Amino acid sequence: MSEKNHNVSRRQFLTYTLMGVGGFMGAAMVMPMVRFAVDPILQADAAGDMNELTALSDLTEEPQAFSLTYEVEDGWVTQTMEDTVWAYLSGDEVVALSPTCTHLGCTVNFGGDENNPDQFFCPCHFGRFEIDGTNVPGTPPTEPLHRYDTEIRDGVIYVGRPQPQQ
Amino acid sequence: MRFQTSDIDTYQQSKAYVDTMLVPLLPVALDDDLRQKVAMGEYISLVTMEMEKQFRGRLMQLPPLMYLSSESVTEIGERLGVWADAFKKDGKNHVIWMTSDPALKQLENQVPGLLLWIPHLPIEHLDPNYRSKTIRDQMQQLLPDVMAEWRKEDSL
Numbered sequence A: 001m002s003e004k005n006h007n008v009s010r011r012q013f014l015t016y017t018l019m020g021v022g023g024f025m026g027a028a029m030v031m032p033m034v035r036f037a038v039d040p041i042l043q044a045d046a047a048g049d050m051n052e053l054t055a056l057s058d059l060t061e062e063p064q065a066f067s068l069t070y071e072v073e074d075g076w077v078t079q080t081m082e083d084t085v086w087a088y089l090s091g092d093e094v095v096a097l098s099p100t101c102t103h104l105g106c107t108v109n110f111g112g113d114e115n116n117p118d119q120f121f122c123p124c125h126f127g128r129f130e131i132d133g134t135n136v137p138g139t140p141p142t143e144p145l146h147r148y149d150t151e152i153r154d155g156v157i158y159v160g161r162p163q164p165q166q
Numbered sequence B: 001m002r003f004q005t006s007d008i009d010t011y012q013q014s015k016a017y018v019d020t021m022l023v024p025l026l027p028v029a030l031d032d033d034l035r036q037k038v039a040m041g042e043y044i045s046l047v048t049m050e051m052e053k054q055f056r057g058r059l060m061q062l063p064p065l066m067y068l069s070s071e072s073v074t075e076i077g078e079r080l081g082v083w084a085d086a087f088k089k090d091g092k093n094h095v096i097w098m099t100s101d102p103a104l105k106q107l108e109n110q111v112p113g114l115l116l117w118i119p120h121l122p123i124e125h126l127d128p129n130y131r132s133k134t135i136r137d138q139m140q141q142l143l144p145d146v147m148a149e150w151r152k153e154d155s156l
């Protein structure tokens, strides 16, 4: 067969192909933008989600570990997650701290170190935190324990997600 | 930390803090006992995950180390020794081996590092909430052993 007998010339073929590819590339660029624009609307609710922790009357001045269950939606899959929250009363204020060590992520315990019964202790590299979450200088962590936003409704404590405190 | 790309940057920046390898041991045999083997493997994987969660800043969890159930315990023990030597060369001070296999219980005091023999509980029949609680309770019981291991400066 000679070149002339082709219904689609090489040039045309290339043009079509490139247009096709270009179209896909264009779509690939625009789609995420559309998603970014729309997504926050869909997720606004999730970010503000507060989950029930425990009854206010359960709290004491001494931090206690409570377990927090909440749902995470990842695409079409909903997963139930479980976290531990250390909560206590400081005067009238509810303090709820995350047990994740800010050094490399091990789990801290309150009073875990015999010599420092009033502090949070990380067994991994002996990181320590004051009761309000402040990292003890001279131990590996360089940032305080993250703290949960809290809300009290009808004697029940609700918490959001842990946030860095400075 | 886990053996996955998302954890490797952290690992490389903080290598000196990660002095322990965490290795689940998995028996494999496609025999009549298959069901039991799979259940043991599943259980150990879950407890290992929980351990990683608790101590992720100091541990590197490796993919499971498989062995044939037909291998002799001595052979398996020797193989663990080879791995332990390699970890030591890389500057690690501790290995935690995780197993539910009754056959390996006798290795408890023979292999380098800490061999945690954890009897398999049939949690596959439990309700998911109760299942995670069982795993966490199991983990709590292991804590003192891990702490004791870490009190040894260097056990390899």
Ligand code: FES
Pocket (backbone or CB within 6 Å): A101, A102, A103, A104, A105, A106, A122, A123, A124, A125, A126, A127, A140, A141, B017, B057, B058
């Ligand atoms: S992970 Fe807590 S001190 Fe290092």
